[in-house]
Amino acid sequence: MPSDFTETRALLLRRQATVFAAQGADLQPDGCMQLFDIDLAKLGYALSQRLRARLQTLSLPVLNATREHIWRTLAAQLGANRQHTPLFRRFPKLVPHNTAALWRDRVLTHFMQAPDQPCLHCGQRGTTHVLKPCQHVVCDACFDGGNYSACPICHRHADRDSPFFLPDPALTHGAAPTHLKLLDLGASMIDAAQTLVRAMCERKQVMSPVDTDDFKALAGDYGLRLLDWVPGQIPVRENIALLFGTLLKHCEPAAVLAAAAAHVGTATDVIRLVAVYSGADPSLQGQLVYRQVPIEKMRGMARFKTLFTPGSYWNAREHYPLPMTIKRFKMVKLSRPLRRALLALLESFHPDSLTEDMLRHRTYWVWLGQFLHPHEYHKRYPKVAFAFSVVRKKGPDGTPAPQFETFYAGLEKAIMRKDAVAMVAQLRKRPGELARRFDHALSVAGDDNTASGAVLDAFAQCVAQFATPVLLTLRALLPTRLHASERRIYWPKGSVATGYMVRERRSPLPRQAVGDAVALIERELLARFSAKPHLDDFLIDAALGDIIVPFNERTASRSAIGLPRGSVVAVPTAKKARLFLHWCEPKNGDRTDLDLSVAFYDDEWRHVGVCSYYQLTCTGPDGSVIATSAGDLTDAPFPDGASEFVDLDCDLARQNGVRYAVAVLNNYSGMPFEGLEHAFAGLMLRDDVEGEHFDPRTVALRFDLAGSNGVFLPMVFDLRENQLHWLDLYRSGEFEFNNVATSSKDITTVCPAMIAYFASGIRMSMYHLALLHGAARAQRVMVRDEAGSLRALARHAGEDNASFLGRLRRFGPADVDSAPSLGEAPLFAALLDADLALPENSIVYALRPGVTATTIAASDLIS
Structure with a gap:
């Protein structure tokens, strides 16, 4: 396979399940392709017939390179490219039920067990081993070396060559999924890339982190050729900066800025462009840093007095890491011609709008001015020099700056x-x-x-x-x-979602x-959507009524499935839920301990139980085990990292009075989430819990961890309704020692409030957005219910869009015109699962991949 455009090939494979391969002259044997099929099946994928036929014509080296590329891309998307060995290697079996007794034995061993002495627990001689590098003395008669993967005392990774550790247990294969996701042959990579670039440029909202990464990858692969694909207008200012800032890194600056001039219209556009060029975020939200403040100084501040109660952790510390937001970024070197070009761009703006726009981000402009040196060119660029005088509150000669009302x-x-x-x-x-x-x-x-x-x-x-x-x-x-209403929830700008709740003080509107x-x-929305391409038939899944239209995409977690925050999806009752967490410390980095827990609550959000590092199993009143932890690893050394799992038996939990199960990811100690080499978590829905601990075929959700420190509340299981609420929400927590106990108040306040917030209809669903498109663009709209049955409603002769929309919203079984069929003409489909074979050239949005390749993202329906 050619090595060029690797990033583009990978992102189109991830986003659209398409593989691009030129026709070859060979014919590989069926046995060779069967090996290809077996490898893909391990990830839950299969080849379409036409893709299989095309790949079979490739030479063996190209075929092997293609197979490796597909495997590497899909495995990374699911998390299967990492090592997943939990603390208890025989999990979910042989997990100690008495966590308190285990903790007591660990403490006694840590303080009292000495080498070359009888075991203080069992009294046997010759059974102890000194583990490296932690130097704990462990008895193989008391701790099962065939079950542990790390030191049983400190749970840090240890030298596995020690005789204490026995070979890995043999794991059977778990049950195979009944449905495989299909990979198809792409027609033209350039056409697909061009369509994607244009769609991203036309977005009417800030892109998600995944889209941002892909947008940058496309700009890096295609360079100035991308400019021919860019539409005349790019609505979102940050997207302008992403495009031209990335191109500045790869292309000749004069050509990039010449093209950018038609799109860059404000001073903020310029500083965002410089931010991207410097490797910073164009949102200009500031960078969180921690200033080490002496504890004695902190004691004198009234707002921190609660930190220093008797027995507090901070009483023994010398410094406190005080969080501060700084409005600057590490500047890349600006050449003199580039500085002049940027100053000339600023000079072309209206002087009043230039000055006011710079004052919106005054701190950034004071910082950038140190590198642009505007007063060196004050005669050539007088408007810029004046604006900098206002921003700096003084002229170059020290005179006070004139007053300016914004x-x-x-x-x-x-x-x-x-x-x-x-x-x-x-x-x-x-x-x-x-x-x-x-x-x-x-x-x-x-x-x-x-x-x-x-x-x-x-x-x-x-x-x-x-x-x-x-x-x-x-x-x-x-x-x-x-x-x-009682509460108001709002979502400030930030790199992660931190929804804030305040008491509602506003009066109802008339x-x-x-x-x-x-x-x-x-009326305006229907007019806009009617300008888009029309198709006779629209197919919409009713289940999209629980999927929220994406909002605040900048803070969405990087995820293999683009599930918008606030969405609700059904959890199959026959499946077993296995939560997973994986993280890896950077090379030569600090030790970091992340923890995966599940907290349990009843209908009134009263705490029922927990499964975490301090309680490895959670049992119900009848003694049945409703959740099991695979153990708490306390470090994740580079390059293999560490993994933790929690198995949740939804049926048993429900029978034992549990209504809500809340997944909680805690940064217990060490580096921030975003400082790690990588960190991700997710959910598997399995037919059984046997076999490999991590089975990529069963991954239902997989998302990256971001933010600084504290607590991440990704999801809540409503066991009575068999639903999963995707919250994707961070809470600040503490600097260290975060766990479910310290987060309980946040959990019982935030989770029910967020569930009620999204259930109130305050955010539009994908179903209602699809109905708007159908009313504006279709002659017939078909709705598929959860049982898979179709019903259709056709537009009346001469019926306007608003009237058709009104009928669609009242659409029920009694309104069915006829027994619908999909036909062979291309259609528009908005699906929860891409489990239908649709006509070629159809426009498809699907939340979860399947047998039909998706062609658009949810955000494309908002543009």
């Missing part, structure tokens, strides 16, 4: 006066801000009909300029604001205003 200063004055008319007059200058503050403006207007009318008039005049994701958010949000705004939003 857009937001004028807006805040209107808000302080509670003047809704003045507020919307200011907001009209920036329609995006009007959309984001529409709720606030209506609240300021209150019962004043004149002010409310002014707000609605401004909304109606600007609605065509609002971004599609904002319109979808408002369409779902506004109806929920008709009634008072029903008439909400109704008028919703009608305007739906």
Whole structure:
């Protein structure tokens, strides 16, 4: 296989399950292809007939290279490219049930067991071994060397050449999955890459971390050739920076900046571009660092007094790592021609907008000014020199900078006066801000009909300029604001999701205003979607009603399956749930201990039990084991890392009064999540728990860990409803010693609140988004229920989009026009599982891969 465009081949394989291979002149024997099939089946994949036929024509070296590329890409996506050996190698068997007795034996051995002495537990001689490098003395009669993979005392990895450790136990193969995911032959890699680049550029919201990585990979592979594929407009400013900042790394700067000039329109665009070029994040959210502050100084600060209670861990420490956010990034070297080109770009902007835009990110511009040296060219670029004087609050000669009132200063004055008319007059200058503050403006207007009318008039005049994701958010949000609620949840910018809850202080919005705004939003959305390609038939899974339209994608975890935050998926009752965690410390890095736990709660969110490092098994009142941990490894040395597992028997847990099972990932001690070589976790749904500890064929979710420290709450099992709630939420926690016990208040506060938040309909579902597209673009819409039955509703002759949408929303079994069939013409499909063979050239969104390749992502439906 050619070695060029490796990244592009890999991302198209991951995203679209397609393999690109040129026609060869050979004909490999069936036996050779059977080996290919066996390897893929281990990952839960199979070749389509046409892909198999194409691969069979390749020469043996090219075929082997192709097989290795496919295996490496898919294994990395699932986590199968890592070693997964838990502390207890015979897990789920031979896991000690009495964790307290085991802990007592470990402590006594740590402090009292000496080499060349009888075992202090069993009294036998000649059974002890000194493990390296921890130097613990372990008795093979008391601790099973055929079960442990690390030191039984400290749970750190040890030299496995010690006679204490017996050979790995033989593991049987688990039950094979009944359905394999299909890989198909791609027609043209360049066409697929071009379509993907264009779709990403046309996105109307910030891309997820996975999309960002793929976008950068495409820019790196294709370089300036990418510019021919870029549309005339790129709506999201961060995506502009990602494209041209990445190209700056790989291509000649003058050519890149010449192309970028048509898309870069603000000073913030420029600094974002420089950030990407320097390897930083274009969101300009700041970098979290920890300043080591002497403990004695911390004791004098009132807000930290709770840290120093008697017996506190911090009383024995000399320094406290105080978190600070700094607005700067490590600058790459800027050549003189590049500096002049950037200054010339800034000089081309309107002076007032240039200055105001730089003040929005003042700290960053003060930092960047140290590298641009704008006053060296103050005669050539006077507008830039003036703007830097305002930003720095002084001119190059030390004179005070002139006063400058920003857009937001004028807006805040209107808000302080509670003047809704003045507020919307200011907001009209920036329609995006009007959309984001529409709720606030209506609240300021209150019962004043004149002010409310002014707000609605401004909304109606600007609605065509609002971004599609904002319109979808408002369409779902506004109806929920008709009634008072107890809590308000909001999602600030950040690298990870940290939803904040506050007491709701806002009054409900007027029903008439909400109704008028919703009608305007739906009319605009239908008009936008009707401009997209039309197809006669749309096929939509009803189960997408529980899948949330992606929002705040910047903070989404990197995942093998793009499950949006807040979504709910069914958990098969016959399956066994196995949670997994894997992490690896960087080479020559600090030791880091991550922990995987499951906490159990009843219907009222009262704590029922836990399965964690301090309680390896959780039993119900009837004595049955409802969850088992594979043990707690306390380090993850490079390059193999460490893995932990927890088996959860959902049926037994339900029978023992458990309603909710909460997966909790704790950073117990050591480096932040994001500082590790790699760290990921996920869920397997297995027919049995025998066989390999990690079976990639059964991986239902696999996601990377990000953020600094503390606690990650990825998912909640509702065992009564057989559902999994995907929260993808981080909590700050403590610097060390995080566990379920210390996180219990967060769990019982955050989890029920988040489940209720998403269940309220405050975020649009993929089902309702697909209905909007169907009403605007289709002649017939087919809905598939959870049993697999199809029902169809056709557009009436001359029926407009709004009327068709209304009928689709009331669509029930009694409204079925006829027994539908898919036919042979291309259609649009929005599916939970790609388990249907669809006509060629169909447009397909599918949450989970299957026999049909997906062609679009959820975010493409928002553009």
